[in-house]
Amino acid sequence: MSRSVSIASSSRSGNFLKRALIGWALAAAMILADSVSAEAEAANPKYAGIVVDAKTGNILYSENPDRLQYPASLTKMMTLYMTFEALEAGRISLDTRVPFSTHASAQAPTKLGVKAGNSISVEQGILGLVTLSANDAATALGELLGGSEDRFAQMMTAKARALGMTRTTYRNANGLPNTAQMTTARDQARLGIALRQHFPQFYGYFSTRSFKFGKRVINSHNRLVGSVRGVDGIKTGYTRAAGFNLVSSVQTDGRSIVGVVMGGASTPARDNQMRKLIATYLPKASTRGGPTNLIAQAPASQVPAVAAPKVAAADVDLPHSGPVPDTRYEVAAAAEVAPTSEVAYAEAPSSKSANPLLSARVVAPATEKVAAAIPTPAPAYVPEEQGDTSVDDVTTASTKQSTVAGGWVVQVGVSPNQKAAMDLLDAAKSKGGKVLRSAKPFTVAFGDGANAVYRARFGGFDDQRDAVNACKALKKAGVSCWASMQ
Incomplete structure (x- = not known):
């Protein structure tokens, strides 16, 4: 009996060793395959x-x-x-x-x-x-x-x-x-x-x-x-x-x-x-x-000119809610593009293996203007299988708020998690000073579970003017933002 058990035990040990060896061989083969694949990729013409x-x-x-x-x-x-x-x-x-x-x-x-x-x-x-x-x-x-x-x-x-x-x-x-x-x-x-x-x-x-x-x-x-x-x-x-x-x-x-x-x-x-x-x-x-x-x-004057299309006044329908540009009620057909950029990479140390990404300044003539006209909104998209015209049915995911705030809000960013969004709010509040003293920070989750992204917002503004003025003050303090209706 003892010999029988010993033989069985030995057999099990041998099978375990074989499986382990096969597993190690497969893992090694996968690593080698990845390496060969990467090397072959680098040799690809x-x-x-x-x-x-x-x-x-x-x-x-x-x-x-x-x-x-x-x-x-x-x-x-x-x-x-x-x-x-x-x-x-x-x-x-x-x-x-x-x-x-x-x-x-x-x-x-x-x-x-x-x-x-x-x-x-x-x-x-x-x-x-x-x-x-x-x-x-x-x-x-x-x-x-x-x-x-x-x-x-x-x-x-x-x-x-x-x-x-x-x-x-x-x-x-x-x-x-x-x-x-x-x-x-x-x-x-x-x-x-x-x-x-x-x-x-x-x-x-x-x-x-x-x-x-x-x-x-x-x-x-x-x-x-x-x-x-x-x-x-x-x-x-x-x-x-x-x-x-x-x-x-x-x-x-x-x-x-x-x-x-x-x-x-x-x-x-x-x-x-x-x-x-x-x-x-x-x-x-x-x-x-x-x-x-x-x-x-870079200065806007260095951006190549792009002719603005002709837009009939009847085709222009600025949104009645959403972010409010400073010139919203002054310019209906066209607006200046935000300043564009020029690469100005840091000089690399003197080395054959480290070079600056860009060695020369880029200079291009003229200025760029684009139409700010927003086309009349088309009907909200509804997948055919739904057969429903409700806008709520086509949102990408559920929307959840950590704090509910109505009226006008100021959004300061979007982050992949709620903590990062709250950090954006804290940083904005520290820079905003008195303009955000009575504002209520909150986040809005867009998406489900681990796939959610979070909008960082301040609510509690009495009207559009207060929200726009708060956003202007934040921008002067170096915080990107925009005002919109909640």
Whole structure:
């Protein structure tokens, strides 16, 4: 009996050892496969990549950083930059309706599938771009902001020049194939850093992993968010001509980098290459530097001119609620674009392995003006299976408030979690002084559970004038904000 038990025990031990060896072999094979995949990706003739220390502007790694490439859906990073700029300037709000033209609705997948004549909110559009990379929503936003997609593309190119993206040209708002739409890995790194530094109040949207649209739950295409420590966005992209593209932002342990991979052979190869770059170069990034922005504001006179479209007075319908620009009741047809930017990266230490991201100033002629007219809102989009025209049914998710406040409010930012939103409120209140003395800070959750983003707001203003004046005072103190109806 004892021998029988001993033999059985030995057999079990042997089986356990075999399973363990097989597990170790599989793990080793996966690690080796990832390594081989990353090395093969770097050898890919379409490949271009760069890693930039976002605190110093120093280049930690580059390969073909200035070779012209097709951006594919990385284009939507600029569409979002222009959207965030319009939000910050008060020309639109997160609740502004985005009408879908026949052209926008007809864009190729991936898309939200909104029919011509219907609309979504700006916030739904933002979420559609950062998760699904929705081509129809990108075009609709471009038409809203530029009057037409062609003119919006001119605005995007002008903005690229002002940001120092000297080799980037845009022809549409979504990145669908166009042989004249080109960029470089270096230019996309500049844009990624600009998005983070110019719009911290909106940047949290890039970490959204899923959101509800009608009855659909839309998951993000960005597989590194939530799976690689410190990755907080930014954007994926793919077309057959472009290959697989990815811009990633990483912030952890006091270090901050932005990496770009373009021309990847497949989604796994692209993602593995980015993982390898992050693991290799994040430890080499500086823990010093900041919070000074690497990208400084450039004079508006350096922005190329873009002709404003002719808009009939009958076609102009400014919103009766939402953010209130200072010139809302004075200018109905056009308004000055918020100051654009010029890259002014810090000089790198003298080293062969560390170079400034940009070595020359960018100068472009003339000024840029865009129409501030808001089209008459189209009917709210309702997914076909719902068969209901209620606007409440098409919000992306439930809305919850930590404190209910009616009337006029001042919003100071959007964050991926409630604590960060409360920190924004505390920082704004400390800078706002007496203008926020009687204001009530609260947050509004947009989304469900771990997918929620939080709007940081102050309520309790008696009327529009009080809210607008409070926002003006906050802006003078360096706090981005806008006033709107609750």
